[in-house]
Amino acid sequence: MTPKKTATLHRMVMPEHTCPYGLKSLDLLKRHNYAVEDHHLKTRAQTDAFKEEHDVKTTPQTFIDGQRIGGYDDLLVHFGKAVPDKDATTYVPVMALFAMAAAMALATSWAAMGQLITIAAAEWFIAFAMCLLALQKLKDIESFSTMFLNYDLLAQRWVRYGYIYPFAEGIAGVLMIAGALLWLSIPIALFIGTIGVVSVFKAVYIDKRALKCACVGGDSNVPLGFVSLTENLMMIAMAVWMLFKVTVLGH
Structure with missing residues (x-):
């Protein structure tokens, strides 16, 4: 030996x-x-x-x-190992957040319906992700609102919107989990999601600005672009689906 x-x-x-x-x-x-x-x-x-x-x-x-x-x-x-760079851009925080939201949605679907793959699981995934993203922003709302001002078009015209946004996202997410007060959650998600998509698209794809995304909080090193677009498009998709359920399917 x-x-x-x-x-x-x-x-x-x-x-x-x-x-x-x-x-x-x-x-x-x-x-x-x-x-x-x-x-x-x-x-x-x-x-x-x-x-x-x-x-x-x-x-x-x-x-x-x-x-x-x-x-x-x-x-x-x-020992030939990489030294973590605290200032490096990374998608790890948001990947972990979405993975946890997916696990929670699947677990909830199993507990409520006895099945993992259901339409409700997809709904819960988006709603849980909205709540977790809101929580990340609310951990340090000052830092979030400051970073948010770099690209959000409404916040640049009305600074207080940067403070309202995390609460609005969280409220919409909680109501969508419960399936309650959809008359409130649907317009909130549609409004903040649409403003977000337009703002991110302009900053990244028209103005070609290299910014950090405030989507997972003000201390984030996640690049602005795909992740923030995904967050806002998910909110829009969820709102449209909920509206379809209520008006067409009658649920």
Whole structure:
């Protein structure tokens, strides 16, 4: 059996604080089959002395074969892994949101009807997605409204619309889940969805502006374009379908 390689890790483990990146470094080393000499820096004085001794500004610090590798990000690079870029554009948040909305819709369909694939499941998917998207915006409505002003045509003319939008989207979503007060939810969804489609289409496809989408909140790195168009088109489609159900099918 091949003996384990050895690494030395220095990380903060204090009564009031255990460094999360130290724990991540320890886990990463163990997953790469390293036996870890885990040295705890238990006081601020010990931590400062360690930094001064090794001329480093942060902990944790990992050493392999007597060579300093560095902190957690440096350890990722050492093992050939990508270092997450917090400023990079990404579709992950919105993909996770839509996946959760789909799972909730399928679960609700199964609980209510004993079937996964139903028309109601499709309706619930859109309504749940609307509620989850509204929640993301409401987490920091100031940041959302500021980002929203970059492209929404109505918000640029009436700033308060940026504060109303998340509540309107959430209310419409909740009412559509319940199938209640459709006389209110349908026009709300049609109105904000139509304004959204026109605004996004103009900003992205006519003005050719590279902007971040406020659809999943003001701290989003999701590019403006397909995702926001999808959000608004879903609202329009849901409103039109609900209107068809009420006026034609009589449901």
